[in-house]
Amino acid sequence: MRQPYFPLLLLNVSQSDQFLSRTFLSDTSILFHCSQIEAMAGVMQKFILASMIMWVAPMAILYGFNHHIIPGSGQLSSSSQTLLSGFLAVISVNLVIVFYIIMAMKEPANRESQPDPAFLAEAKASINQSATTTSNPDAQSRDKVE
Amino acid sequence: MAGSSSWSRALMQISPYTFASIGIAISIGVSVLGAAWGIYITGSSLIGAAIKAPRITSKNLISVIFCEAVAIYGVIVAIILQTKLESVPDSQIYAPESLRAGYAIFASGIIVGFANLVCGLCVGIIGSSCALSDAQNSTLFVKILVIEIFGSALGLFGVIVGIIMSSQATWPAKTA
Numbered sequence: 001m002r003q004p005y006f007p008l009l010l011l012n013v014s015q016s017d018q019f020l021s022r023t024f025l026s027d028t029s030i031l032f033h034c035s036q037i038e039a040m041a042g043v044m045q046k047f048i049l050a051s052m053i054m055w056v057a058p059m060a061i062l063y064g065f066n067h068h069i070i071p072g073s074g075q076l077s078s079s080s081q082t083l084l085s086g087f088l089a090v091i092s093v094n095l096v097i098v099f100y101i102i103m104a105m106k107e108p109a110n111r112e113s114q115p116d117p118a119f120l121a122e123a124k125a126s127i128n129q130s131a132t133t134t135s136n137p138d139a140q141s142r143d144k145v146e
Numbered sequence: 147m148a149g150s151s152s153w154s155r156a157l158m159q160i161s162p163y164t165f166a167s168i169g170i171a172i173s174i175g176v177s178v179l180g181a182a183w184g185i186y187i188t189g190s191s192l193i194g195a196a197i198k199a200p201r202i203t204s205k206n207l208i209s210v211i212f213c214e215a216v217a218i219y220g221v222i223v224a225i226i227l228q229t230k231l232e233s234v235p236d237s238q239i240y241a242p243e244s245l246r247a248g249y250a251i252f253a254s255g256i257i258v259g260f261a262n263l264v265c266g267l268c269v270g271i272i273g274s275s276c277a278l279s280d281a282q283n284s285t286l287f288v289k290i291l292v293i294e295i296f297g298s299a300l301g302l303f304g305v306i307v308g309i310i311m312s313s314q315a316t317w318p319a320k321t322a
Contacts, residue, residue: 036200043204051214058222066229079313082226086309089222090302093215101291104205 050100057096058089161239162248163231169255170227173308176259177220177266180301184213184270191274199281206280208291209273212298216266219305223258226309227251232317243318250315254308261304268297 064070065085073081188209196203230251234244276290 047207062225082313086226093218100211101208104208107204
């Protein structure tokens with residue numbers, strides 16, 4: 001999650017230009033963090049919801065059978081009441097698992113890690129600009145050394 | 147029958163309530179041990195792999211859900227077993243039917259506890275490999291998920307047999 005130089009690698013910035021490009025660093029990392037935090041919040045919400053339902057559903061089924069809230073549970077013998085309540089509780093847990101798997105597989109794969117294209121174009125343009133301006137002082141310094 | 151050997155006399159003098167209570171404790175305690183083991187193995191690999199590949203977190207939480215289901219199976223069976231625990235009058239505590247009920251609850255607890263222990267461990271190790279290989283190559287995820295589903299079925303077998311075993315734990319009737 002902490003990859004501040006990832007956009008610089010995307011743009012193939014050379015060593016000398018990284019100094020100038022670091023000014024874009026704070027904007028890029030903020031953009032990254034916003035989309036990643038949103039994605040993580042959605043993931044955590046689904047996970048917490050599935051966990052809570054996974055706990056509440058079998059407890060509710062067992063409670064309903066033991067206190068005869070569910071209609072028809074009063075006529076069952078003790079052993080068949082145990083069997084039915086136990087199996088229904090286990091089946092409910094498995095249904096929640098299947099539901100969570102379906103929800104998780106449906107998510108789009110590469111939602112995050114693509115920076116805003118307009119920002120990307122601007123950054124590329126300014127880097128190319130600074131590349132042309134810095135190449136002249138480099139030539140001058142080489143002449144001076146010689 | 148119980149007169150000659152001292153070991154069998156000692157075992158049969160242990161109250162069936164002891165066996166039943168230990169069974170209930172093992173069913174929830176050892177299940178949660180297995181679930182926790184699985185979750186920390188999977189969780190540490192998942193967090194480490196998500197440093198370079200943050201996209202894996204949403205799908206690989208499935209492994210954590212499988213391990214948590216193992217803990218829930220232990221809780222379900224513990225609740226079922228404690229509803230099966232009834233009081234019998236003093237004269238009936240060592241009657242054969244009481245002992246049978248006590249042993250049935252004990253066995254059910256051991257079945258569920260240890261099946262969930264190894265199931266949680268299995269799902270945890272597979273889930274950790276799943277996270278690491280998904281980070282490298284996302285086409286592998288579904289194949290490893292199939293293996294994980296087989297691993298989670300182990301705990302399910304234990305729970306089914308434990309529930310069936312506990313359903314016929316009947317104590318002698320109160321009228322002595």
